[in-house]
Amino acid sequence: MSPTDLAFQEQQAAGRRHRVVNDFSIQVATVNGSGSQTANLVLLRSILLMGVPVSGKNMFPSNIAGLPTWYTIRASKRGYVGRKKEVDFLVAMNPETAKEDVLTLDPGAAVVYDETLKLNALRSDLTFYPAPFDKLVTPVCPDAKLRRLVRNMIYDGILARLLGIDLSLMDKALNKQLGKKGRAVALNSAALKAGWDYAEANLPKQDPYYLEPMNETAGKILIEGNTAAAIGCMMAGVTVVAWYPITPSSSLCESLIGYMKKYRIEKETGKATFAIVQAEDEIASLGMVIGASWAGARAMTATAGPGISLMSEFAGLAYYAESPAVIFDVQRVGPSTGLPTRTAQGDLLTTAFLSHGDTKHIMIIPHSVEECYTMAQDAFDLAEHFQTPVFVMMDLDLGMNNWMSDGFKYPDKPINRGKVLTDETLKKIGEWGRYKDVDGDGIAYRTIPGDGMPAYFARGSGHNARGQYSERPDDYVENMDRLARKFETARAHVPKPVIDRQANAKIGFIGYGTSHYAIEESRDQLREEMKVETSYFRLRAYPFTDELAAFIDAHERLYVIEQNRDAQALQLMKLDLTPERVSKLRSVLHYNGLPIDARSISDDVLAQEGYEVAKKNVRAGSSAGMTGGE
Amino acid sequence: MAVRVNRIGLEPQVYKGGKTTLCAGCGHNAISERIIDAFYDMGVDPRRVIKLSGIGCSSKSPAYFLGGSHGFNAVHGRMPSVGTGAMLANKKLIAIGVSGDGDTGAIGIGQFVHLMRRNLPIIYIIEDNGCYGLTKGQFSPTADLGSKLKTGVVNDLPPIDTCALAIELGATFVARSFSGDKKQLLALLKAALAHRGTVMLDVISPCVTFNDHEGSTKSYAYVKEHDDPLEEVSFVPFFEEITVDYDPGSTQEVRMHDGSRLLLKKLEEAYDPTDKITAMKRLQETARRGEFATGLIYIEPDRDDFLEQLNLSDEPLATLPLEKIRPGREALDEIMESLR
Numbered sequence: 001m002s003p004t005d006l007a008f009q010e011q012q013a014a015g016r017r018h019r020v021v022n023d024f025s026i027q028v029a030t031v032n033g034s035g036s037q038t039a040n041l042v043l044l045r046s047i048l049l050m051g052v053p054v055s056g057k058n059m060f061p062s063n064i065a066g067l068p069t070w071y072t073i074r075a076s077k078r079g080y081v082g083r084k085k086e087v088d089f090l091v092a093m094n095p096e097t098a099k100e101d102v103l104t105l106d107p108g109a110a111v112v113y114d115e116t117l118k119l120n121a122l123r124s125d126l127t128f129y130p131a132p133f134d135k136l137v138t139p140v141c142p143d144a145k146l147r148r149l150v151r152n153m154i155y156d157g158i159l160a161r162l163l164g165i166d167l168s169l170m171d172k173a174l175n176k177q178l179g180k181k182g183r184a185v186a187l188n189s190a191a192l193k194a195g196w197d198y199a200e201a202n203l204p205k206q207d208p209y210y211l212e213p214m215n216e217t218a219g220k221i222l223i224e225g226n227t228a229a230a231i232g233c234m235m236a237g238v239t240v241v242a243w244y245p246i247t248p249s250s251s252l253c254e255s256l257i258g259y260m261k262k263y264r265i266e267k268e269t270g271k272a273t274f275a276i277v278q279a280e281d282e283i284a285s286l287g288m289v290i291g292a293s294w295a296g297a298r299a300m301t302a303t304a305g306p307g308i309s310l311m312s313e314f315a316g317l318a319y320y321a322e323s324p325a326v327i328f329d330v331q332r333v334g335p336s337t338g339l340p341t342r343t344a345q346g347d348l349l350t351t352a353f354l355s356h357g358d359t360k361h362i363m364i365i366p367h368s369v370e371e372c373y374t375m376a377q378d379a380f381d382l383a384e385h386f387q388t389p390v391f392v393m394m395d396l397d398l399g400m401n402n403w404m405s406d407g408f409k410y411p412d413k414p415i416n417r418g419k420v421l422t423d424e425t426l427k428k429i430g431e432w433g434r435y436k437d438v439d440g441d442g443i444a445y446r447t448i449p450g451d452g453m454p455a456y457f458a459r460g461s462g463h464n465a466r467g468q469y470s471e472r473p474d475d476y477v478e479n480m481d482r483l484a485r486k487f488e489t490a491r492a493h494v495p496k497p498v499i500d501r502q503a504n505a506k507i508g509f510i511g512y513g514t515s516h517y518a519i520e521e522s523r524d525q526l527r528e529e530m531k532v533e534t535s536y537f538r539l540r541a542y543p544f545t546d547e548l549a550a551f552i553d554a555h556e557r558l559y560v561i562e563q564n565r566d567a568q569a570l571q572l573m574k575l576d577l578t579p580e581r582v583s584k585l586r587s588v589l590h591y592n593g594l595p596i597d598a599r600s601i602s603d604d605v606l607a608q609e610g611y612e613v614a615k616k617n618v619r620a621g622s623s624a625g626m627t628g629g630e
Numbered sequence: 631m632a633v634r635v636n637r638i639g640l641e642p643q644v645y646k647g648g649k650t651t652l653c654a655g656c657g658h659n660a661i662s663e664r665i666i667d668a669f670y671d672m673g674v675d676p677r678r679v680i681k682l683s684g685i686g687c688s689s690k691s692p693a694y695f696l697g698g699s700h701g702f703n704a705v706h707g708r709m710p711s712v713g714t715g716a717m718l719a720n721k722k723l724i725a726i727g728v729s730g731d732g733d734t735g736a737i738g739i740g741q742f743v744h745l746m747r748r749n750l751p752i753i754y755i756i757e758d759n760g761c762y763g764l765t766k767g768q769f770s771p772t773a774d775l776g777s778k779l780k781t782g783v784v785n786d787l788p789p790i791d792t793c794a795l796a797i798e799l800g801a802t803f804v805a806r807s808f809s810g811d812k813k814q815l816l817a818l819l820k821a822a823l824a825h826r827g828t829v830m831l832d833v834i835s836p837c838v839t840f841n842d843h844e845g846s847t848k849s850y851a852y853v854k855e856h857d858d859p860l861e862e863v864s865f866v867p868f869f870e871e872i873t874v875d876y877d878p879g880s881t882q883e884v885r886m887h888d889g890s891r892l893l894l895k896k897l898e899e900a901y902d903p904t905d906k907i908t909a910m911k912r913l914q915e916t917a918r919r920g921e922f923a924t925g926l927i928y929i930e931p932d933r934d935d936f937l938e939q940l941n942l943s944d945e946p947l948a949t950l951p952l953e954k955i956r957p958g959r960e961a962l963d964e965i966m967e968s969l970r
């Protein structure tokens with residue numbers, strides 16, 4: 001038996017004897033299309049309203065109705081918002097998966113279920129709370145058509161009673177969720193109450209899990225990364241948006257449409273200060289963004305892997321003709337259609353070099369909803385400053401799940417529109433050439449159609465510093481070298497890594513995006529359970545900045561933690577780093593479609609460090625992922 | 631001697647572009663010359679014009695006219711999206727796109743279809759030679775059934791009629807012409823400049839190097855022989871008085887959005903280009919005879935264009951100041967509050 005496994009079991013045993021307060025996960029297993037989302041969000045928000053740090057993750061199928069869905073809510077007094085591998089409290093609403101869901105629980109977990117499923121016969125080491133959902137819902141919801149939806153509220157009522165959530169908080173959350181729909185609020189509120197009453201009368205508390213009020217969430221907002229990015233785009237002054245629907249990026253553009261209609265219509269004229277176009281595909285989306293940027297708009301698109309693949313040719317054009325473009329890639333599981341509704345960080349390599357020839361792109365990588373908001377703004381500034389595509393590498397976990405965050409700050413600086421030729425600069429530089437490197441940073445001055453400054457012919461074919469068609473070897477090399485110089489300049493401008501150096505740590509973790517939460521928790525686990533200290537380097541952009549080499553030099557072994565199979569960020573690092581530095585890099589990889597969790601990182605690192613780790617803990621995913629109906 | 635200038639005081643020279651690198655005698659060069667004439671005659675400010683193209687010999691041609699205008703030579707078949715983006719950014723621009731029959735009919739058919747549907751204000755010209763010039767003479771999707779390549783290979787697939795397709799898809803100005811018909815092409819180009827919405831102009835433009843031989847249905851000789859004009863087109867711009875008298879019985883007048891007029895003098899058969907059904911029927915009939923119906927095929931002068939539908943601000947999106955495009959603090963506060 002491995003040390004962590006022991007520690008883990010001890011914790012669990014202790015949990016059964018004592019109260020486990022504000023530190024557990026609830027999983028609701030339902031069928032998609034059954035309207036459980038409202039109930040889940042009400043539960044999530046009511047915990048937030050208790051002041052307890054909380055996170056919610058939706059694991060849903062690529063389907064409109066009828067397939068299994070799991071929603072996991074984690075309450076964590078220490079503020080851990082990454083996925084918790086173990087499910088402590090199961091709400092089994094889906095007859096299809098109920099058996100499997102129960103069988104994969106760890107001993108000591110609790111289960112709320114519809115009594116007709118008879119799940120209590122399956123195991124003796126769990127706490128079972130049966131409830132007659134149909135009987136409970138009928139009196140509160142006379143309209144049979146609505147019952148299927150309202151039924152879900154019953155489990156919220158039961159959980160409120162069992163876990164200790166004030167019903168008034170649940171009602172408050174419900175009101176927030178349903179807004180002005182008065183009748184729906186009343187129906188659901190009655191169902192909540194029915195659940196609560198039933199639990200109070202019939203379900204004596206037997207499990208150790210409790211929620212108690214804290215003061216950790218005052219002023220916090222609850223928001224999806226896609227919405228956060230949309231708000232960032234609006235604040236960045238986006239004017240042209242072209243997009244093609246694809247999970248998990250659609251809600252970015254859809255929420256942007258909502259906000260723009262509300263906040264970006266000219267008061268005096270009622271006219272729009274933006275254009276949002278649903279294009280015919282992702283090729284056209286990027287084409288429109290390029291055309292719009294070339295003509296002076298701040299333009300963006302949002303997509304996922306399949307769209308990125310289609311954008312390849314245009315990405316090269318934008319790189320070579322030097323047109324700004326902002327592209328959000330909300331990554332999902334590939335290759336091909338892959339698992340469209342599951343999360344991954346699998347597009348890094350393809351995006352870094354998207355398109356043929358010597359093409360390379362700037363990528364920036366947010367880890368939080370707040371960074372989705374700020375980096376959306378950075379992306380436009382970088383794209384215009386460097387006159388090149390900038391990819392914002394999000395993922396499904398960040399984009400589509402609800403995250404708790406401080407409120408966003410109003411931007412404190414004006415926008416950066418980059419080097420646009422003015423009369424004044426023209427006087428200063430004398431002769432203008434569209435691709436002439438006047439300042440030595442690889443960035444040339446551009447003119448914009450309609451601005452009255454000298455015109456040029458943008459093209460993807462060979463050109464010289466004056467923008468004229470050229471097939472001359474020296475022109476070609478000069479231009480390509482300047483583009484490389486421009487990319488070097490970008491190193492100093494992209495978001496810097498966030499580094500936590502521990503003086504006595506021999507091990508360094510390198511991670512990015514949503515792996516952050518599991519990494520932070522894993523570092524705590526390693527320190528507290530094993531006395532292993534780690535430093536942490538959170539990568540935020542490609543090209544890599546100078547801090548990377550220094551961080552590697554300061555540690556003996558480095559674990560590059562990623563949510564893909566092929567260690568994509570590590571591969572990119574290999575291109576930049578000396579062989580000595582590369583030889584220190586190791587990988588922790590997670591790619592089963594579920595968000596990475598701390599325990600998996602800890603066990604993987606310990607195994608690579610030579611500790612013996614029980615197989616059970618290194619298994620690929622949770623119960624839910626294994627039974628997904630795709 | 632005083633130099634000739636147009637109504638905005640610019641010399642013809644200003645409308646010229648770089649020296650063409652296309653083959654001598656290529657139809658595309660004749661079209662570039664007509665474009666230069668039309669923009670000069672109409673007194674269009676080249677600084678307001680954007681030139682767009684895809685990839686092909688035809689798509690190179692925007693470098694050979696309007697040298698003072700901005701241009702974007704996009705990727706193969708995808709010019710419509712780039713043009714759309716540019717027009718969204720700045721609705722005050724005047725867009726002219728040049729494509730080829732391969733660029734449009736093959737790789738670019740998807741974007742072409744959606745451009746036509748949207749009625750974006752752009753003059754979209756297909757320089758149609760029935761083959762791929764730049765890749766050395768393969769058939770394109772507009773090659774006629776039975777037309778022969780130089781190598782003797784016969785085309786056994788039916789052609790795409792880009793005009794019929796454009797009408798079907800909702801384009802509001804659809805015309806066909808021939809690079810060798812100076813008068814008709816010039817009149818149509820001027821009318822195109824007066825139109826609001828998408829102009830789809832298919833110009834048969836023989837490729838002298840790969841598709842001008844006996845057996846080809848896109849050779850100069852064949853097209854001259856089989857050109858079947860629908861009407862005699864003359865264009866009277868809004869800034870000119872009508873000097874010619876015309877007989878309303880034999881001439882149809884179409885009033886353009888900017889006040890210009892198109893005078894369509896009837897030939898043997900009466901033809902009404904504002905009637906979609908007549909237009910489709912006539913296209914089918916001429917094609918069945920192995921001929922080309924040229925002239926103004928279809929026009930709908932008053933439909934809202936894409937930019938009007940989007941209700942864009944009067945000032946172009948590209949030049950809106952920061953205070954118009956970044957909502958104030960109260961907006962962000964309100965959003966944050968709604969998320970608490």
Ligand SMILES: Cc1ncc(C[n+]2csc(CCOP(=O)(O)OP(=O)(O)O)c2C)c(N)n1
Nearest residue numbers: 686687688706730731732733761762763764
């Ligand atoms: C993605 C892609 N595929 C293929 C090509 C090669 N290519 C260049 S031009 C051309 C055909 C051009 O034919 P057309 O549009 O009819 O123009 P023309 O040269 O006849 O004027 C092709 C296939 C390319 N540039 N890009």
Ligand code: SF4
Nearest residue numbers: 653656687763837838
């Ligand atoms: S190859 Fe044909 S299409 Fe191309 S320039 Fe020569 S004549 Fe024109």
